[in-house]
Amino acid sequence: MAKSYQPLNVNTDVTTTRTLLHEVIPLTGTIISGTYGVFPDEENIKNYTHGQFQSVYDYPYLSSSANHIFDLTLGIQSGSSLSASTNTQMAKKANMYNEYAQLLLGYDKAQNIEAFESDVNVADDDNQMQDCFFISLSRLLTKDQIKKGTFSIELGQGAFDNAHLSTITLTDTGSSETAGFALGRPGGDYAVLYDSTASLSTQIPTSSYGVIFYQAGVVVLSSSVFNTASGGGVITDFASGAITQTGAAPDTGPGRDASYMIATSSISGTCDALRHRIKNISFNNSTEINSTIYFCRMPVNQFNYSSNPTYTNASKIVVKNVASDLPVSYVTTIGLYNASNELLATAKLSEPLRKDPTNELTLRVRLDY
Amino acid sequence: MAFLDNSGDIILDAVLTDVGRKRMAAGNFKITKFAFGDDEIDYGLYNKTHPSGSAYYDLQILQTPVLEAFTQANANINYGLLTYARTDLLYLPTIKQNITGIGVAALGTPLYLADNSAGATLGTLTSTALADDSIVATQILISGDPSTLFILFETGLDTADLSPTSENQSTYITKMGLLDSNFTISYDNRLIGTINYANSAVFRTSATGTTCAVSAWASGTGAVRSRDLAGYNTETILAHVSAVFSDVTGVTAAIANAASALAGPKGAYQMIVPKILSPIPDTLFASLGKVNQSLGGSNLYNYIDTSIYIVGQATNVTLQIPLRIIKLVSV
Numbered sequence: 210m211a212k213s214y215q216p217l218n219v220n221t222d223v224t225t226t227r228t229l230l231h232e233v234i235p236l237t238g239t240i241i242s243g244t245y246g247v248f249p250d251e252e253n254i255k256n257y258t259h260g261q262f263q264s265v266y267d268y269p270y271l272s273s274s275a276n277h278i279f280d281l282t283l284g285i286q287s288g289s290s291l292s293a294s295t296n297t298q299m300a301k302k303a304n305m306y307n308e309y310a311q312l313l314l315g316y317d318k319a320q321n322i323e324a325f326e327s328d329v330n331v332a333d334d335d336n337q338m339q340d341c342f343f344i345s346l347s348r349l350l351t352k353d354q355i356k357k358g359t360f361s362i363e364l365g366q367g368a369f370d371n372a373h374l375s376t377i378t379l380t381d382t383g384s385s386e387t388a389g390f391a392l393g394r395p396g397g398d399y400a401v402l403y404d405s406t407a408s409l410s411t412q413i414p415t416s417s418y419g420v421i422f423y424q425a426g427v428v429v430l431s432s433s434v435f436n437t438a439s440g441g442g443v444i445t446d447f448a449s450g451a452i453t454q455t456g457a458a459p460d461t462g463p464g465r466d467a468s469y470m471i472a473t474s475s476i477s478g479t480c481d482a483l484r485h486r487i488k489n490i491s492f493n494n495s496t497e498i499n500s501t502i503y504f505c506r507m508p509v510n511q512f513n514y515s516s517n518p519t520y521t522n523a524s525k526i527v528v529k530n531v532a533s534d535l536p537v538s539y540v541t542t543i544g545l546y547n548a549s550n551e552l553l554a555t556a557k558l559s560e561p562l563r564k565d566p567t568n569e570l571t572l573r574v575r576l577d578y
Numbered sequence: 579m580a581f582l583d584n585s586g587d588i589i590l591d592a593v594l595t596d597v598g599r600k601r602m603a604a605g606n607f608k609i610t611k612f613a614f615g616d617d618e619i620d621y622g623l624y625n626k627t628h629p630s631g632s633a634y635y636d637l638q639i640l641q642t643p644v645l646e647a648f649t650q651a652n653a654n655i656n657y658g659l660l661t662y663a664r665t666d667l668l669y670l671p672t673i674k675q676n677i678t679g680i681g682v683a684a685l686g687t688p689l690y691l692a693d694n695s696a697g698a699t700l701g702t703l704t705s706t707a708l709a710d711d712s713i714v715a716t717q718i719l720i721s722g723d724p725s726t727l728f729i730l731f732e733t734g735l736d737t738a739d740l741s742p743t744s745e746n747q748s749t750y751i752t753k754m755g756l757l758d759s760n761f762t763i764s765y766d767n768r769l770i771g772t773i774n775y776a777n778s779a780v781f782r783t784s785a786t787g788t789t790c791a792v793s794a795w796a797s798g799t800g801a802v803r804s805r806d807l808a809g810y811n812t813e814t815i816l817a818h819v820s821a822v823f824s825d826v827t828g829v830t831a832a833i834a835n836a837a838s839a840l841a842g843p844k845g846a847y848q849m850i851v852p853k854i855l856s857p858i859p860d861t862l863f864a865s866l867g868k869v870n871q872s873l874g875g876s877n878l879y880n881y882i883d884t885s886i887y888i889v890g891q892a893t894n895v896t897l898q899i900p901l902r903i904i905k906l907v908s909v
Contacts, residue, residue: 554598
């Protein structure tokens with residue numbers, strides 16, 4: 210319990226820093242579809258009785274080792290041409306669209322919920338995406354936010370049985386930490402996702418098929434991404450007949466494109482079809498670490514003795530032969546205390562450090578928040 | 579011209595202790611000071627006769643593996659590095675319990691503290707019952723009552739190199755700033771209410787023998803929560819300067835040392851008797867200790883084992899005294 214305390218001067222001994230850490234997060238399509246069972250009933254896919262969204266895990270979700278990766282759902286704006294009361298789960302699809310839109314975009318001047326657009330100006334009401342897929346990435350993966358300019362998603366545009374024969378990669382590479390994104394929306398910063406092969410002049414709006422909200426970790430994809438020229442035109446078998454409405458007869462053939470499926474199929478069934486076409490998702494996450502660094506100084510004339518019971522033998526300091534020998538001590542631990550001498554944080558050295566009156570040490574102790 | 583090696587830059591990542599997390603949750607997390615610990619170090623490994631020379635004296639110490647930080651109170655800093663203004667100290671004081679005098683408690687394992695919280699009679703009965711059960715009388719304190727027994731402890735130099743003279747006390751203790759004027763005593767605040775201590779006392783040797791007497795007792799006031807030990811309170815009490823010297827007419831070093839727990843120059847001393855926080859409920863005996871226990875005879879007791887810690891304010895030396903708080907249940 211015996212020790213000497215040294216006060217910290219907040220002006221000279223304490224400083225704060227901010228550091229951004231980034232991790233590369235690759236999500237392969239094999240995890241999303243087909244690895245843990247037979248499509249569409251994989252054990253790592255969790256559907257709910259409410260039927261509003263589908264959760265994707267990195268391992269069978271009944272296992273305690275499973276981590277939640279993202280949720281999938283879709284929505285239809287009430288003003289969409291696909292909106293019809295006869296649609297399967299139409300109310301839920303409209304609710305999902307509105308929930309995401311009001312949370313991420315907010316309201317317009319008339320207090321109507323904004324609509325998603327495949328550009329970064331929602332006020333002009335052009336390029337609207339009225340039937341969309343939503344991918345809500347887990348905070349476990351995105352951490353504080355997705356790093357701007359690093360997101361890409363590769364989607365299969367082939368026939369259902371060979372969906373990845375041709376693919377389209379949507380990226381946000383036009384966005385960076387300083388430019389290329391919109392801000393000021395309730396959902397935070399967001400940018401457009403466009404065909405990575407598109408020329409600069411045609412990226413927006415011709416080749417843009419969605420937006421990404423960096424802090425919220427939400428990707429909004431227009432169903433039109435499966436109706437592209439690069440994919441050979443409209444995909445008429447977006448889903449297999451087997452995964453349309455439960456109990457319904459196989460529903461394939463011309464006109465069975467993504468928009469059609471969004472309107473007529475269940476949310477979970479349509480999400481299954483989307484999972485089947487996700488080949489890769491990749492992004493870098495960001496973790497903001499705010500640190501306080503305490504400069505713990507050991508001046509020449511301090512901390513040269515120890516209260517360690519082994520420091521003396523019969524009251525004589527064991528590291529000395531005569532009084533004129535220099536006292537020596539070895540530090541292994543640093544304790545940070547409050548004014549009441551309560552130990553609030555502790556840091557360890559990797560090896561003992563010698564201290565005597567001939568040397569002076571400054572140990573920087575970092576506390577991350 | 580080669581580049582300087584800057585790989586020795588030291589940045590350490592700190593972890594919050596349990597108290598730190600609690601303070602952060604409460605919104606009063608504020609670090610204002612630091613201290614250093616060396617709990618892993620065995621200074622006995624310092625080899626002053628290493629055949630390869632002084633550069634190798636601390637070779638083994640520097641190879642000591644250091645454990646990761648852990649987070650409970652006082653984590654890894656039970657002992658700390660000390661600052662003394664002088665660099666020419668060759669001796670550092672120690673603290674010991676004195677067991678040599680009349681009325682002085684023995685070094686008990688444990689030392690019994692009879693519960694008299696329900697009245698003086700209970701304490702006497704408990705004490706008598708313990709004696710009946712063959713517990714040595716000098717191991718039986720009665721809570722808050724110094725009339726029969728008290729704990730005496732001393733600080734000073736426990737070395738045969740130096741005679742216990744007044745001159746050596748002055749040279750090696752007082753002038754070095756190593757004479758305690760106060761002690762801090764920490765105790766479990768669920769069990770002990772205060773510390774009774776000698777407010778005025780004398781401890782000296784003379785040609786007629788050793789005098790160890792208390793002329794006035796006082797109770798500790800101003801207890802505060804311990805800064806180092808969870809669930810403990812700390813009280814500061816005064817210290818007395820020892821007058822056990824060998825350079826007094828008719829007194830030899832052997833006589834002086836026989837009266838003291840220390841073999842060298844004496845420093846400060848104090849006498850105490852802990853006083854139990856009354857009343858300790860039987861449920862606390864059940865949860866923290868044992869109930870209806872026999873100590874070899876037919877008497878049954880409830881008891882709780884605890885420790886008190888005594889720290890010299892100038893010397894920073896620490897004494898731990900194990901106590902068994904005991905209450906007679908049935909005869």
